[in-house]
Each structure stands twice: as C-alpha cells, then as structure tokens.
Amino acid sequence: MLTNTDIIRKFNRLTQFKKNEHGAILVSFIIIFPFFIALTFIIFEVSIFLQKKAKLSDAIEQATLALTVENDGIPNAAQQTKNRELVLSYANAYLPSEGFSDPIINIDDNTNYLGYNAAVTMTYPVKFLGRSPLTNAISNIQTTDNGEAIKNKTIKVSKPTDVVFVADYSGSMLQSFSDDVSIKNDERINALRSAFIILHDAIKNNSNVNTIGFIPFGSGTKRKVSENGENKEYCHLPFSPKIYKPNGDYLSENAEATEDAWTFLDVIGDHIDYKKTIMSITENVRTIDIPMHDIKHKEICLSGTNSYSLEREQFDYSIEKIIEMVPLGGTLISSGILSANNIFKETADNGHKKLMIILSDGMDTYNSTKLPNKGFFISKTLIDEGMCEMIIKNGIQMVFIAIAYSPEKNVNAPEYINWKQCVGEDNYYEAHNAHELELELQQAVNVSETSEVGRNTPKQ
Structure with missing residues (x-):
C-alpha cells in the first residue's frame, strides 16, 4: 500500500530526473x-x-x-x-x-x-x-x-593489306580469362581460336586483305622448312648471334641448355648481338636456328607441341591448322615479332599496306629466383635499343592486343614493357573476355573503311 510519503518521493524523483x-x-x-x-x-x-x-x-x-x-x-x-x-x-x-x-x-x-x-x-x-x-x-x-x-556500315578497304599474326602460344594461354571461379569464362586459347574462325570468314570475303603469315611463339618459334628435298624443323630465334654457327650448335657448350628452359634462355641471351639484331630488321643478317632434334625439353621453342610458323606459301589461311595448334612453355615475344618482320622483309614489295597484329597474355618469362639470367630481358633490351621504331620505319603498322591483363598494372616489374609506346596508343588494345578479344581483333584488322568496328555513345 502506497503512502503519501511514497507517492511524494516518486514524484520528486521524476521531477529531479526531468530537471537533470x-x-x-x-x-x-x-x-x-x-x-x-x-x-x-x-x-x-x-x-x-x-x-x-x-x-x-x-x-x-x-x-x-x-x-x-x-x-x-x-x-x-x-x-x-x-x-x-x-x-x-x-x-x-x-x-x-x-x-x-x-x-x-x-x-x-x-x-x-x-x-x-x-x-x-x-x-x-x-x-x-x-x-x-x-x-x-x-x-x-x-x-x-x-x-x-x-x-x-562495313565498306571494303580500298587499299590492299598484307597481314601477319603473331600469337602467344605460351602455357598461360591455357588459363581462363579470370581467376574468379564464380565467373563463367573460357580458356584464352579457345577464345583466340573462335576469334580467328570469325575473322577467317570476314577476310575470306574481302579480297583486299591478304594473310601472309601466322607466327605462334613460346620461348622461341618453330619453323618447318624444306632443304634439299628434305623436311626439317628448327628452333628459330630471329636474333643475330655474336658468332654465327652454320650447324646451329649454339647449345653444344652447355648440354643443360637443351634440357632446362631457364638455362636455355640464359645461353641464348648471351649469344645475341643486340645492335646487329636491330640492323637485321631492314638488312639480311644471319639468325639463330637450332635443329629441333637438339632440343630435349618440350617447353623450349614449342618443341613438345604441333604448333609451328605458317609463312607465305605455307599459309593459305588454313584455319584447321591454327585451330589444332597447342600452347606450351614460356614467353619470348620478340621472337614472334622479329619472325613476322622477316616475312614482310622477304615478301616482294607489292605496294600493299603491311600490318602486324601481336596477341599476348603476358610479359616475357621472368623468375626472380633464377637470377642472373640474360634471357629474361631479351625483348625489353631489343625494344630499348629501338626495335619498335625500326619496324615501324620499315613501313609496318604494329598492333598489340593484350589478352586478359593490363600491362600498366605491372609498371614496376623488372620485365615490364610499355606496349603503348612501342606500337602507338591508337594501335593498342586490351581484351578481358572472349567477346572483347573478338571485337579487338576485328578492329585491328580493320576490314571497314573507318578504323572503328563499334564505339559507345553518351547515355541519354
């Protein structure tokens, strides 16, 4: 039972709380x-x-x-x-x-x-x-x-164009476009094959575009040639050696180089005369060609695959051969670029526009635990010596398509190459999925009168 005192006490507390x-x-x-x-x-x-x-x-x-x-x-x-x-x-x-x-x-x-x-x-x-x-x-x-x-709307190009494709066939092309397993995406090599099939149909219907070469490269390129009626295969490294060896026995002094990809790169890097190699872009100079039977490691020069260069008369745009080729090994991008340059150099001057399209998903092979290695910086050294400028001066338009990577994210890497500076900003593209690769490849070949396949317009 509440007393008056209790009620008054509770009322006073409430009053104090309000005033507090x-x-x-x-x-x-x-x-x-x-x-x-x-x-x-x-x-x-x-x-x-x-x-x-x-x-x-x-x-x-x-x-x-x-x-x-x-x-x-x-x-x-x-x-x-x-x-x-x-x-x-x-x-x-x-x-x-x-x-x-x-x-x-x-x-x-x-x-x-x-x-x-x-x-x-x-x-x-x-x-x-x-x-x-x-x-x-x-x-x-x-x-x-x-x-x-x-x-x-597509209008056939008025000027005849000779095209050579330089394609990265290193082992990383077997990877997907994204590392995120939640994203549905295809292997890079399958996307490249699909893009080439579509491009093949476009080129086939355009008499002004003539494909004269397809150069797959890994840690070098592979050539098939006929000598004295006999078919031979070479690990072709289109670099000028300090001392030319007609038998191609550049690895004879280091047997390990035939069996170890890292040692192979180091030995080749030591054999290269860089200034003479730059001169070879416009002049006839001997290059490094090693008989494929001397190569014991399957990842060197695509030796363990059916991939090889298709040059001029070998190339009737046999799309089936390209589709069947398999990637393997490391990356030496300058071997593909200089091989393509040699195709143009050895093709009779016909007044055609010359177009080299380079497709790659990464930088040259590099491993910090294998230093020192003179083979890790072959492409970078050649570019620093003026390789890109000399090729362009030779009348060849170079286009670079970066597949599934942005080189600018690796500017601090020792092996970083500024491809925009090499080929020109207008000739540089990035493809981060299969459809972008298809788009960029068609735009690079430029089968229309304008340089664009498509462009976004501002949103309304």
Whole structure:
C-alpha cells in the first residue's frame, strides 16, 4: 500500500530526473538512436548500390560494343536469342552474384551506321536495410541501366593489306580469362581460336586483305622448312648471334641448355648481338636456328607441341591448322615479332599496306629466383635499343592486343614493357573476355573503311 510519503518521493524523483541535464540527453539519445542506426545502414546500402550500378554500367557498355561485332543488320529470331545471351553474359561476368531481367535490345538500321541499345534490370537483396526495424520493409533493390553503341556500315578497304599474326602460344594461354571461379569464362586459347574462325570468314570475303603469315611463339618459334628435298624443323630465334654457327650448335657448350628452359634462355641471351639484331630488321643478317632434334625439353621453342610458323606459301589461311595448334612453355615475344618482320622483309614489295597484329597474355618469362639470367630481358633490351621504331620505319603498322591483363598494372616489374609506346596508343588494345578479344581483333584488322568496328555513345 502506497503512502503519501511514497507517492511524494516518486514524484520528486521524476521531477529531479526531468530537471537533470544528463537525463534529458539520455532520453533524446534513446529516441534518436534508431534513426541514427537506420541512417548509417542507408549510407552503407547506398555505397553498395553505387558500386554495383557502376559495374552494371560498365557491363552494358561492353555488351553493346560486343553487339556491334555480332550483328551486321536487323537480327533474325536465332540471332536475337544470341544477343540476349550475350548481354546477360557480360552482366553476369561483372556481377556474378546478382539476378538480371531479360535484356531489352533495340537495333536501329540507319543509312550509314547501325545503332545498338541494350537495357537490363538488376535485382539484388539488401545487405544492411533489413537490419533496422525502420527500413526492414525493403528486401530487394532494383536498378536498370542501358548502353548505346554505333557501328559504321562495313565498306571494303580500298587499299590492299598484307597481314601477319603473331600469337602467344605460351602455357598461360591455357588459363581462363579470370581467376574468379564464380565467373563463367573460357580458356584464352579457345577464345583466340573462335576469334580467328570469325575473322577467317570476314577476310575470306574481302579480297583486299591478304594473310601472309601466322607466327605462334613460346620461348622461341618453330619453323618447318624444306632443304634439299628434305623436311626439317628448327628452333628459330630471329636474333643475330655474336658468332654465327652454320650447324646451329649454339647449345653444344652447355648440354643443360637443351634440357632446362631457364638455362636455355640464359645461353641464348648471351649469344645475341643486340645492335646487329636491330640492323637485321631492314638488312639480311644471319639468325639463330637450332635443329629441333637438339632440343630435349618440350617447353623450349614449342618443341613438345604441333604448333609451328605458317609463312607465305605455307599459309593459305588454313584455319584447321591454327585451330589444332597447342600452347606450351614460356614467353619470348620478340621472337614472334622479329619472325613476322622477316616475312614482310622477304615478301616482294607489292605496294600493299603491311600490318602486324601481336596477341599476348603476358610479359616475357621472368623468375626472380633464377637470377642472373640474360634471357629474361631479351625483348625489353631489343625494344630499348629501338626495335619498335625500326619496324615501324620499315613501313609496318604494329598492333598489340593484350589478352586478359593490363600491362600498366605491372609498371614496376623488372620485365615490364610499355606496349603503348612501342606500337602507338591508337594501335593498342586490351581484351578481358572472349567477346572483347573478338571485337579487338576485328578492329585491328580493320576490314571497314573507318578504323572503328563499334564505339559507345553518351547515355541519354
């Protein structure tokens, strides 16, 4: 039973609490705290949304560029299905954990160009909003993005062009485009094969584009030649030696070099006369050719594979031979570049434009635990000595397509090469998935009157 004294005491305590500044602050904090938490969750959620929105925008831009490759006009039903799958493949590659609506794709057929517009809606579950009673009514977030690209209608090139492809066939080409197992992607070599099949069809229908060589390279190139009616194979290293050996016994003084890829590179690097090699770009100079039967290690000069150079008369654009070739071993990119230069040099001057297209997924072989090794910096040294400038001066346009890597991310690596500086910024491309590789390869060959296959347009 409450007495008057008890009631008065409780009333006095309440009055004191109201008058106490700390009590007032506590009440205010209790009232505001849920709103503060909700605001914090909203800020976090908005941050995630902006990141996903940016990735979606990038994906749709790349997808519309890919549509410019896949379509030459208004698509039929089968192509429309393929187009939708293509757009979704880019969205899933950039945002593998999210859900997407069926893309809406419009292709505008104008007089001089084709316009492409793709839109897709992304849906994903909230991460933070569900944790606050003030915002837990929201369970999913949706956002729509679109991209636009145009492609000038194809007109056959007016000037005849001779093309040599220099393709990286080192073992890393057997890897996927991405290390992320959640992203569906193909082996780089399979993407390259598919791109060559599509390119083959385009070149076959264009009499002004003439492919005169295909040079696969690893830690050197492999040549098949006929000598005195006999077929022979050589580990071809298109570098000028300090001392020329007609029998090709450059490894005779170091038996380990025939069986160990690291020792092989070191010995070859020691044999090279760099200044004479630069001169060989425009002059006839002896090169290093080692009989393939002297090579005991399968990763040296593609010796353990069926890959070899297709040169001039050997090359009738036999796409079947290219598809069957297998990558293996390390990377020595200058061996492919100088081999291609020699094809141009040995081809009679016909007034044609000369185009060398280089495709590679990495830098030259390097291993810090194997230092010192003179073979690790062969390409870098040749480029520093002026190899790129001399080839371009020789009337050859060089194009470099970086497959699944960005060289700029490795600028501090000892073996780093600035390919933009080597070939020119307008002749440098990067392909981070199969469709980009297909796009960049077609753009590099340039089977249209303009230099672009497709380009994005500003969003409305």
